[in-house]
Amino acid sequence: MITSDTIYIKNIYYMLSYAFKVLNEKSYKKIEVENFENISELLSEILAIGVSKQIKQGLVKDYIEISETTSSIKGKINITDSINGQSFIKGQLNCTYDEFSLNCYLNKILKSTFILLIKSDISRKRKKKIKKFINVF
Structure with a gap:
């Protein structure tokens, strides 16, 4: 096998x-x-x-995916994670974006x-x- x-x-x-x-x-x-x-x-x-x-x-260097809760929108908004984490109460959203990094x-x-x-x-x-x-x- x-x-x-x-x-x-x-x-x-x-x-x-x-x-x-x-x-x-x-x-x-x-x-x-x-x-x-x-x-x-x-x-x-x-x-x-x-x-x-x-x-x-x-x-x-390559693109790495970063997912974070932030007050400024970056990349794609993760609605489900934002609702589950209740980050919208603090005026934040969970976003996923790519960053060019070493x-x-x-x-x-x-x-x-x-x-x-x-x-x-x-x-x-x-x-x-x-x-x-x-x-x-």
């Missing part, structure tokens, strides 16, 4: 071939001569180089990865480098 969590071999092949192409770029060449104590060290360095390059190019799914994945790496067995130097990225996200 195939579930939504199934990863096909073909997809892994595509990811590895993409990673191989990316790692052949000039910014990753210094990794070839550097020694790493464990795999976390190597992967954190690869991620740090990739993210710093992405920050220079601009981080991914707080999108892809950036959340990167931030949680950085948090996990800080807790992992990597050097203080790399942890310090990674902590700077967390502030960006």
